[in-house]
Amino acid sequence: MSRDVAIIGVGLAKFGERWNAGLKELMAEAGLQALEDANLKSDDVEMLYGGTMASGRFMGQEHVAALMSDQLGFKNIPAVRIENACASGGSALRQGYISVASDIHDIVVVGGVEKMTDVTSSEATTALGGAGDQEWELFQGITFPALYAMMAKRHMYEYGTTEEQLAAVSVKNHENAMKNKYAQFHKRLTIDEVMKSKMVSDPLKLLDCSPISDGAAAVVLAPLEIARKYNDTPIKIVASAQASDTLRLAERDNLTSIKATSIAAEKAYKQAGVTPKDINVAEVHDCFTIAEIMAMEDLGFYKKGEAGKAVMNGETAINSKISINTSGGLKGCGHPVGATGVKQAVEAVWQLRGDAGERQVNGAEVALTHNVGGSGATAVVHIYKRAN
């Protein structure tokens, strides 16, 4: 009853501090690249989903999906904004997937964008704090780094995870970002540099935290049966799953894993008919270094408490046991929140096509993306394969 869905085009606007680019420029940069990649005319597009978390707070601009559609020259098509905090992009992708799978639309563009660097960092901290429970977290001055810091401290207490292991996530992701021209940072780090960076919310230091970024990403979806009309190497979305949980961290079952991730992952593996061992390349939501460690465990790549050691041993570097965050992740590539979930899909497509250049994972057959909103109230997992 539902149709197979493929990604036929992808595009990215460079992530970073883009002082001369506003929302329109960023969206056009990513969107036009995706249309070109899919050999599409603007008139071919039937529907647009646009993910953005806080364009109103960052830029005073709401109604971003219609703006995106207009800027890309789409004529009067339906356009809907999806807001799901930092998982806005992944959630938009899932809505696009559903609309193609259910035979409502054929050609759907999914965009994600965030323009964050026009405000001060304390204003950005406040805006991002809205992803948690405003009344009981942000109201008490409890920031996002603080929520993840408390998860980290508990993870260290229960499993012996160390600050060096957290730092190793950042070092690996910066190393991968060196090979990605779209990444915000092209700067190698050492564990020592991460350890000595400014404390933000202990045990998390500045270099454990993803940055404030500008950026956009776009993908074009089509039913698999017509995908080759547009692109020689369509990438099939073999699973699309999502779960939610309480907004407030303290109300969850425990602080050391993100239950929404495990639930979404379990559904996704079932849909795709694969196991965690089959995943060659994964883009996971490393908004903070501890988040990558929890993701590795919650996605089933490692047993609880084993992920920190694995990162330290280099098991998650490119072309090792499992290649995690080849793009540089949120830490190295940047985290324009609404764009992140869509960017993860772009990286998965490049890896599966064999187009990832210096950061190509040899023989990449199955890719997974994992996008989290807030401190874990939303998790979205997609799995992809080359269409044969």
Place this chain on the structure above:
Amino acid sequence: MITMEKPSASLWRKIKPRYNLSGNICKNCSTAYFPPRIVCRKCGRNSKMESMTFSGNGEIISFTEIRVPPDTFRDEAPYTVGVVKLDEGPLVEGHILENGIKIDIGTKVKAAFRKMYVDGEEGPIYYHYKFEPV
């Protein structure tokens, strides 16, 4: 450009729980909630919520010192916050005043009524429960 709009409304709306540690309990499954919930997480539509006052006693599950605060807490940083497991069951976030005592996971704390922040130079002073080591 970004300010926290009308923190006072958000404070006053929840004044009873914030000032009196008044939460609730679901009589259907005996789960206690602080802050209070409208609907029991376990029972959904079958919830039977009744109000319940909490002792404020609990122990630290995790904590952190915040050095980069949001706008409203500009003048308060650094400050320590934690997740505390209340004796009655629920976990809750709150500030922790160390009062010269070194806190850790497992430290017993008690809630007290303390100043939270001053809204601007001449603005009102906001109060809130905060946890202190016993």
